[in-house]
Amino acid sequence: LHNVTTGKTSSAGASVEICGGTKFYLSAPLTQAVDVKGEWSVTMKGSIIKDYSAYKITTGSETQDLALVFGEGVTDEKYVDFKVSWVKQATLEIVKKDRKSNKAIAGAVYGVYSDKDGKNLITKMPATDANGASSVTITKTQDTVYLKEISVPNGYLLDTKAYDVKLVIGDTVKQTVTDAEQMASLTVYKLGEVLTGAKVTDDGVSFVYTEQRQKGAVYNVYAAADIVSADGTVIYKKDALVKAGLTTGDDGSATLDNLYLGKYVVKEMQAPQNLVCTGESQEITLSYAGSNVEKVMGSVTFKNARQKASVSVYKQDKETKKYLPGGTYGLYAGNDIKAADGTVVVKKDTLIEKAVTGTDGKAVYQADLPIA
Known part of the structure; x- marks a missing residue:
């Protein structure tokens, strides 16, 4: 018993005396919900000696009378019975982290579901805070519930995994969940004219050229601005060399994978045979494409003039x-x-x-x- 008026709390199971005008409340450990199988009852005993008295007890949002007494010098003891039904509650807590760096992720939202497929939502958890944490207390209606991600902050892929969590009444179950950062792929294409035919007449020859992809072009890739990962880590400073010697293959392309999102510059260092290298640079921004896009795809195309002869x-x-x-x-x-x-x-x-x-x-x- 917690005596609000005096500020004193009795030991569990102790006999107590409550005088008129005293405000008090009763409490019990949350584990009591298991111990008593749902309900608990007790008889309160007391004596009232005023001409008119009314005692009440508050149970949640309702109030019930304990006793109404009339008369002078009442010595007859009055009794009242009340019943307590303990709420079976359990708490879920998640900690959201970057899958690669293990840093906390703020702004991720998870749902608590009754089924593994995530069709029956029990409740939506608050967004994770700066420490990557979020918690919710729910009434236990089944032994196991499922956590699935609903939304993620920019830069991350939605975690499609369903985490099964076994609830414990009166306790907190913790689950660590992770998100992978969205990465990008950059492809460089090289185009140039090649000889594909000729029109031969008695008066001479007219050569035919067609633009095709070219093998053997060499490029360097630089950071056009600071390249920062989703967790805030600076991966490349502005103007830093990201990749040297990126060379087009037989299909006239060269691909650089596992790039962090950001702004890059591609500079031509060497042209294929019979094409003119001008040292051209092109800038490209690889931007977040949404939580369900596995990889951002970007490309740039370089066209070189053909070397010509004058006779x-x-x-x-x-x-x-x-x-x-x-x-x-x-x-x-x-x-x-x-x-x-x-x-x-x-x-x-x-x-x-x-x-x-x-x-x-x-x-x-x-x-x-x-x-x-």
């Missing part, structure tokens, strides 16, 4: 070395010319183009010649 001829008098106009010269294939796929598109000794020298004795061929 010219001069007509000159053998004796005076004076440049002569009107000389006609033919340009011929010195070897079989093959397309990128190895097909011969122009045979050896085929006339490619004719050119006539001008007043300056110079003739320039206009054919878009492939580089060997």
Whole structure:
């Protein structure tokens, strides 16, 4: 018994005396719910000597009379019975952590379900705090309940696992739960023109080029800004080298996996054969794509100009070395010319183009010649 008026608390099972006008309440350990199988009853005994008295006891939101007494000098003892039904409550507590760093995660929300599939929600837990903690007290209606994540803070993937938890009346059951950070993949594509055919006539050859993906382009990847993980750890400082020598393969692409979300710069360091490297840079931001997206996919495409050849001829008098106009010269294939796929598109000794020298004795061929 807790005597609110005097501030004293009796020992369990002790006899107590309560005077008129005393405010008090009764308490028992939560484990009592198991010990008494749900209900407990007792008889309160007391004497009242005033002309008119009323005693009441509060049970939750209701109030019941203990006794009503009329008359002077009443010595007859009065009795009242009351019954207590103990609430079977248990507490669930979770601690949310980053799966990789083990740091606490704030803002994650879990639901308590009666079924493993997460279809029957019992209650939604408060969002985890700065320590990654959240707790809820529920009435035990079944031995085992299931914890499933409802929402996560930005940067993390939703944990789809159902955690089965066995409830203990009057006690707290703790469960550690983790989230994986959303990662990204960056693919670099290289495009450039290659020889794919030729139109051969009696007057010459017109070469055909097609833009295709290119093997052998080399790139460096840098942090365009501080790269920070979801738990706040700085992974790369701005301008730090993330990957050197990223090289396109046979399909003309190169992929960098397991990147943290953030802003990156891709710089071309070397172009494939017969293409011009200008040292071009491209910036890309790999942003959070939602809690159900396993991996963020990003890409950049670089296009290089094809190296070209210019061929010219001069007509000159053998004796005076004076440049002569009107000389006609033919340009011929010195070897079989093959397309990128190895097909011969122009045979050896085929006339490619004719050119006539001008007043300056110079003739320039206009054919878009492939580089060997």
